[in-house]
Amino acid sequence: MNWRDYQARQRVVELGHRFISYVDEGQGEPMVLLHGIPTWGFLWSGLLPALSLTHRVLIPDLLGYGFSDRREGFDRSIARQAEAMDAWLERLGVRNAVVVGHDIGGGVAQHLSVRFPQRVSRLCLMNSICFDSWPIEMMVQLGHPRVARRLSAQVVHRALRMALKRTGFATAPPDGVLEGLLEPYATEVGKTSLVRNAAALDTNQTQELAAKLAHVAVPTRLVWGVDDTFQPVKWGERLAWEIPGAKLVRVAHARHYVMWDQPHAVMTALYDFLGMEMRPVLEGAEQRDGEVPFIPGPLI
Template sequence: MNWRDYQARQRVVELGHRFISYVDEGRGAPLVLLHGIPTWGFLWSGLLSALSMTHRVLIPDLLGYGYSDRRDDFDRSIARQAEALDAWMDRLGVMDATVVGHDIGGGVAQHLAVRFPRRVSRLCLMNSICFDSWPIELMMQLGHPGVARRLSARAVQRALRMALKRTGFATAPPDGVLDGLLAPYATEVGKTSLVRNAAALNTNQTQELVPRLGHMAVPTRVVWGVDDVFQPVKWGERLAWEIPGAKLVRVANAKHFVMWDQPHAVMTALFEFLEREERPRLEGGLDVPSVQGPLI
């Protein structure tokens, strides 16, 4: 699936004066997949078909990312993203879900599990930010306000492509994947929004969760590409140690984008986790009016 086909599957739901674009496919227990920076929901496109055979798969673009609201008038921090997703799930009638978070999406997932525990029936953290493991130097540079003024969208795209291709993947990514991951940020509007997203990265917002990780009661799986240079595996080991009952699955020959480097291993780990008995849930299912396809 190319990124344009993926975008055409997106729906839009309004949350007050903001909106979230998302994919909603399949039937069964809800499964929410959260992307990181500098990506969007397309990150999960390679797993969508298989996962939607057994689950209702919900993939939002975080606020300011992808094709969600990119206006310049809201807080993009991971704490506010969690609040927005709580409202989004409520709007869709999803009482709770298995939540899988990659990169900063993992930080958002941690906030959901700690602050909105009713929303998270199971938690999977995949090469996730945590503790004071972030922001990485690349994102700190991207988040400087001067970047939006000095560099064109094309220049930012070129720098990100080079960095992600060189250090984000264990092998060359499949054709079109890197273009797809960065597609929403190819315009000046997209570039400026991405810079704002990077400026909002704040290690304090995972550090504040540390005292509460040991009290989490949600079943947790930590899946990690062991060759990641952005979020080294030592952070996954610490997460698995801090969260009660968490199990760490190390994925060999995989870097940060583990779901593209080793999709079979990731699917195996996810299905093994998902097939385990879940805690009792209330089934949700309100039909929400939505707009099909891109908003722009």
């Protein structure tokens, strides 16, 4: 699906003076998918059709991102995002969920696991920030106040597109994906909000969790594109060491956006983590709808 089709599926819920846009599809055990910077919920659009066959899939745009509230005057840190996710799940009546986080979404997921453990039934981190692995230089530069003042949305959008295309993907993503991932930030309002998001990146907010990860008591799976230069796999190895019982799945021929470089491998890892087999799921979709959700590669 393109980004417009995905956005058309979004709903909106108010949280105090702010609001969150999100997708809510499928039935079954809830699964929350958290994006990173500089993306939004569309990041997960390639996996949504298959995952929603077996789970209630909930994909929020974090505060300040995508089509959630992008106004001025609020805290956009990962600690605050975790509090917002807790309040959002409470508003939806979701007691707990499988939580999957990518990039800073992985940092939010770690905060949820440590500070709101009742919300997390299982934890999956994909090429996640952790410890002092972040922010990367590109995001440090993006978060400087002069970017919002001096650079147009067009200039920032073009620079981000070039950077992600060059280093974020191991192979060219499907047509429209890269453009869709950055679309909410193509306007002046979107650019300013993204700069504020980058300025809120604070490595102290994962460092403070370091000693607490040993107390994460839910099943944990780490899925990592091994060619990632933004969050190298050594950080996944450290997380696997620190979180009790965590298993690291290394995904070859994948960079930061592992779910687009190797969607079949990611789906296989997720279904294995959930104790499910992928073939019956996809065969069931074929019998019901006449087509299988888009997952490149041979079926397992």
